[in-house]
Amino acid sequence: MDDLDLIDRKIVATLMADATLPVAQIADKVGLSQTPCWKRIQKLEAAGVLTGRVALADPGRLGFDLTVFVGIEAPDHSEEWREIFGRAVASLPQIMEVYRMAGEMDYLLRVSVQDMAAFDALYKQLTNAVAIKNVTSHFAMERMKFTTAYPVDTRTR
Template sequence: MTDLDLIDRKIVAELMRDATLPIAQIADRVGLSQTPCWKRIQKLESSGVLTGRVALPDPARLGFGLSVFVEIEATDHSAEWREAFTRFIQSQPVATELYRMAGTMDYLVKVVAQGMDQYDTFYRRLTDAVPVKNVTSHFAMERIKFTTALPVNTTSR
C-alpha cells in the first residue's frame, strides 16, 4: 500500500466523489492553497495512486439495461489459455470488468449489454474463442448500490 498522508487521502477522497471539482475547491476542502494541492494531485497521478478521471454514466440511460456476472471455469490453467482468454475479454466492449478468482470459479466477468441478444452474442463469441469448462451467468435484476469510491480514511493517520 502506498503511504499517503492525511491530506493526500483527503484529496483522493474528494476526487473520488467528484473529479470535476476545481482545484481551488479541492484545496479549500483539504486545507491547502491551490499550487500545493495541484502538485499533490500531479504526484498522486504520476505515482499511480490516481489512474484516471472519468465520467460515470448511468448504463440504463444509455440503453445498457442488462448487467450479467459471468462465472468462467477454465479448461486448463496454462499461460497460453490465460493469455488467449484475457485477449478475448479485452477485445469485448460489453465486458467491463474481469477478475481472476480463488474458489469455485476461475474468472468473473461483468458484462453490460443492451439486452439478451447482445449478451448471447458475447456468450457465443466467448465459447467459440476459447475452450471453457463451464460458464454460469447471473443476471442482475436491480442495481441497488454502485460506487467507485474507496473507503479512504480521511479522519486520522
C-alpha cells in the first residue's frame, strides 16, 4: 500500500464504498479527469490491488439465515492433507471464507447456510471429504457490523 499515492488510495476507497459509480463521478471525487482516472483504475486492477467488483447481498433476504464460524483442527500438517482440505472447502459454496490460523485452531471458516439442518449436511459433507481432528462451531446470533471496505487512509500525509 506504500506505493499507492493519495489519488490511488482515494480511487480504491471510492470503489470499495460504491463500485457502481461511473468513472466520471469517481474522477470528480478524486480530482482527476475521466481518462487518467480510468487508466489508474486499470493499473490498480492489473497490479492486483483491485481484485474484483461485486454486488453485496443481504444473506437473510436470500434465505441464508445462519452464519457459523467453524474452527478446524487438522490431524496433521502435511502438504497432502492441506491439498485435500483445500479442494474440499473450495467445493462447498456455503463456505464463504477460509483462513489458516496461528494458535489453538488451524483453520477458521465462515459459513452461510439456511438453517441448522443445512449446516449439519455441510458438516457431514466436509468431514466425509477430509479427515479432521476437531471441529468447533460458533453460531452467530446477530450481525452487528459488516463491511468489505478496508479503512484506507485518504488523507494527505
